[in-house]
Amino acid sequence: MDQFFQQLVNGLSIGSIYALMAVGYSLVYSIMNFSNFAHGSVIMLGAYFGFYALTLLGLPFTVAFIIAAFGTAAVAVILERLAYKPLRDRRAPFLYFIITAMGASIFIDNSVIATIGPTPKTFPPPLLPAFLQGDPLEWGALTIGRIDLTIFVVAAICLVLLMIFIDFTKLGKAIQATAYNMKASALMGINPNFVIILVFAIGGGLAGVAGVLYGMKYQVFPQMSAITLKSFIAAVFGGLGSLPGALLGAVLLALIETFVSGYLSTQYRDLFAFIILIGMLVVRPSGIMGKDAEDKA
Amino acid sequence: MRKLLCGTLMAAMALSASAQTVKIGWFGPETGDSALWGQAELATVQMMAADYNAKGGITVGAKKYKVEIVAYDDKGDSVEAVNVTKRLISQDKVVAIVGAQGSGEAIPVAPIVNEAKVPLVASTATNPKVTVSDSGAVNPYVFRACFTDPYQGKVAAYFASQKLGKKKAAIFMTIDDPYSTGLSQYFKENFEKAGGKVVCEVSYTSGEKDFRAPLTKIKASNPDVIFIPAYYNDVALASKQARDLGIKQLLLGGDGWPSDNLISLAGKSLEGCLFINHLDMDGAAAKPMRDEYKAKYNKNAELNSYMVHDALAMVVDAIGRAKSINSVEIQKALTTCDLQGITGHIKIGPNHDPVGKEAWLIKIVGPDMKFQEKFSTAN
Numbered sequence: 001m002d003q004f005f006q007q008l009v010n011g012l013s014i015g016s017i018y019a020l021m022a023v024g025y026s027l028v029y030s031i032m033n034f035s036n037f038a039h040g041s042v043i044m045l046g047a048y049f050g051f052y053a054l055t056l057l058g059l060p061f062t063v064a065f066i067i068a069a070f071g072t073a074a075v076a077v078i079l080e081r082l083a084y085k086p087l088r089d090r091r092a093p094f095l096y097f098i099i100t101a102m103g104a105s106i107f108i109d110n111s112v113i114a115t116i117g118p119t120p121k122t123f124p125p126p127l128l129p130a131f132l133q134g135d136p137l138e139w140g141a142l143t144i145g146r147i148d149l150t151i152f153v154v155a156a157i158c159l160v161l162l163m164i165f166i167d168f169t170k171l172g173k174a175i176q177a178t179a180y181n182m183k184a185s186a187l188m189g190i191n192p193n194f195v196i197i198l199v200f201a202i203g204g205g206l207a208g209v210a211g212v213l214y215g216m217k218y219q220v221f222p223q224m225s226a227i228t229l230k231s232f233i234a235a236v237f238g239g240l241g242s243l244p245g246a247l248l249g250a251v252l253l254a255l256i257e258t259f260v261s262g263y264l265s266t267q268y269r270d271l272f273a274f275i276i277l278i279g280m281l282v283v284r285p286s287g288i289m290g291k292d293a294e295d296k297a
Numbered sequence: 298m299r300k301l302l303c304g305t306l307m308a309a310m311a312l313s314a315s316a317q318t319v320k321i322g323w324f325g326p327e328t329g330d331s332a333l334w335g336q337a338e339l340a341t342v343q344m345m346a347a348d349y350n351a352k353g354g355i356t357v358g359a360k361k362y363k364v365e366i367v368a369y370d371d372k373g374d375s376v377e378a379v380n381v382t383k384r385l386i387s388q389d390k391v392v393a394i395v396g397a398q399g400s401g402e403a404i405p406v407a408p409i410v411n412e413a414k415v416p417l418v419a420s421t422a423t424n425p426k427v428t429v430s431d432s433g434a435v436n437p438y439v440f441r442a443c444f445t446d447p448y449q450g451k452v453a454a455y456f457a458s459q460k461l462g463k464k465k466a467a468i469f470m471t472i473d474d475p476y477s478t479g480l481s482q483y484f485k486e487n488f489e490k491a492g493g494k495v496v497c498e499v500s501y502t503s504g505e506k507d508f509r510a511p512l513t514k515i516k517a518s519n520p521d522v523i524f525i526p527a528y529y530n531d532v533a534l535a536s537k538q539a540r541d542l543g544i545k546q547l548l549l550g551g552d553g554w555p556s557d558n559l560i561s562l563a564g565k566s567l568e569g570c571l572f573i574n575h576l577d578m579d580g581a582a583a584k585p586m587r588d589e590y591k592a593k594y595n596k597n598a599e600l601n602s603y604m605v606h607d608a609l610a611m612v613v614d615a616i617g618r619a620k621s622i623n624s625v626e627i628q629k630a631l632t633t634c635d636l637q638g639i640t641g642h643i644k645i646g647p648n649h650d651p652v653g654k655e656a657w658l659i660k661i662v663g664p665d666m667k668f669q670e671k672f673s674t675a676n
Contacts, residue, residue, distance in 0.1 A: 002517070003513060003514070003516075003517045006513045006516075006542070007510060007513055010507075010509040010510055010513060011510075013509075014507055014509075118328070118329070118330070118332060119332075119333060119558065120530055120562065122533070122561065122562045122564070125564050125565075136540070136541050136542070136543055138543060143541070143542050143543035145538075145541030145542075147541075148541065218506040218507070218534060219506070219530075219533075219534065219562065223504075227506065257510070258509070258510045259510075261510035261511060262510040262511070262513055262514060265499075265500070266472065266499070266500055266501050266502060266505075266510070266511055267472055267500070267502070269510075
């Protein structure tokens with residue numbers, strides 16, 4: 001039983017990172033109807049922003065964190081302006097958006113490999129806040145790493161704030177309206193260009209937070225963006241375009257992965273995760289909480 | 298694509314156009330996951346070539362030959378390794394090849410060098426199949442400077458059971474890497490032969506970053522020692538996560554551990570842990586090369602620097618004794634290789650592996666890797 005609860009904690013700690021990453025995919029999909037595969041690279045950049053703000057500039061940890069979030073928000077918006085807006089202006093098919101996103105992702109990843117190099121880096125523990133440096137917290141036979149706990153709390157705070165923003169503010173309503181019908185909401189006086197920038201900025205900011213957290217939990221390295229594909233799968237699983245769906249999908253996927261590798265074997269982990277994903281999409285093509293059954297490219 | 302030659306070598310060749318050169322090939326990963334080690338090897342062979350040439354070259358019978366290193370990047374990829382080996386042999390016409398640090402690259406290259414009759418001396422390819430093919434026949438043209446995985450597994454098991462008195466071991470391996478699975482198997486066989494028991498065997502797939510699920514399984518099995526035959530980056534991730542899960546046991550590893558980056562990545566999580574290495578990188582035997590490397594590149598030499606040093610030294614020694622730069626003659630001389638390298642005494646046995654080469658037990662103490670003791674046995 002001890003092992004069960006420990007695996008549950010393990011799963012939740014991975015799930016909270018997946019969730020932070022997955023909402024970025026979901027937000028952009030809800031407005032633009034395409035999967036922004038460059039999101040993973042923005043997450044990776046966030047980890048590097050945080051790492052260098054901390055080590056090179058010597059900034060305090062919280063400041064480094066905020067710089068990473070604003071930095072990636074800016075990168076995401078620039079990406080939208082440079083790469084996606086020209087396509088939107090020409091009313092290009094969605095396939096072009098996806099290919100552009102993949103191209104942008106490869107470009108960003110390789111720029112980092114070429115300039116910084118492929119060697120992984122780790123956040124130096126002495127530069128982290130004192131709370132994160134001590135021994136893991138123990139509660140009976142259960143052990144929780146300090147960074148894992150922090151990630152869970154930070155992710156939860158970010159996601160709750162996001163939900164409040166989307167549901168209870170005017171801007172949030174504008175995003176919802178645009179997601180529901182871009183043309184009609186434009187006729188009602190909502191500027192779609194502004195909403196798109198807003199969505200990329202929010203998704204990018206969360207990417208920065210996720211990147212720094214991921215870098216703290218594991219390492220900072222250029223191939224990070226490929227690993228974030230798991231969170232895209234989580235978003236599809238939960239229902240692309242739905243925020244609660246992305247959350248649920250992320251936590252479920254992480255729990256399935258952890259329990260399969262904990263009780264069966266790591267080799268079966270992806271096998272089971274993907275069988276469940278495919279089964280899910282056969283029964284409910286729009287994911288657990290997705291509303292319509294459009295194709296999810 | 299083709300990178301080679303130190304500036305000094307170019308200058309030397311320009312000055313004495315009449316000087317004869319002997320081409321020796323090198324290949325290894327200059328890019329990719331193990332780039333750190335490949336770059337260290339290339340830097341070493343270039344440094345050595347410059348040293349040989351500064352003394353007028355290497356002696357072959359009555360003549361002196363300048364050494365030219367022809368180097369290619371195999372990206373740590375087996376297909377690429379085969380391609381660059383073919384190019385080294387047919388296009389560059391090298392007389393011998395060193396490098397091939399990973400068993401995954403050295404094994405597919407073996408049939409090619411056998412057919413072309415160009416000797417290959419592998420630096421750190423420890424899998425038994427590098428020198429002995431699946432059919433059990435020795436690859437006539439493949440040699441190595443390092444000890445093998447069965448030997449390393451035996452030494453690790455010996456240390457764990459006899460020296461440290463551990464009874465229950467857990468193994469955490471990379472399931473898709475023959476180095477890791479092979480070493481695990483040899484460790485298990487020898488550990489159980491010595492009266493110990495392997496209570497938990499779990500694995501991960503390379504590229505994964507979260508090991509908490511399998512490590513939780515290890516924790517539940519409550520072993521005395523945890524054997525992790527993996528490469529430094531994964532070791533650092535695993536040790537941190539193990540400590541986060543409250544696993545306090547000793548971690549034990551093999552020659553995938555030593556790297557300048559290991560301790561900076563792992564932080565305090567590896568304090569007091571032990572691993573098997575090919576030499577004491579801080580010891581007296583390694584000092585001249587360590588200092589020269591540091592002075593020249595302003596970086597610390599990696600394990601692969603010392604290993605490829607000995608591999609190239611074996612080739613140069615064989616050329617000297619063969620009094621010829623004919624590949625077949627060099628191969629004959631390599632079979633009787635008996636020289637003192639930086640990493641120990643290298644006497645090539647019937648399987649083309651060094652026989653009775655010492656394994657070194659290293660302990661991680663603070664930011665240092667401290668030598669504990671040596672061990673050698675019949676292969």
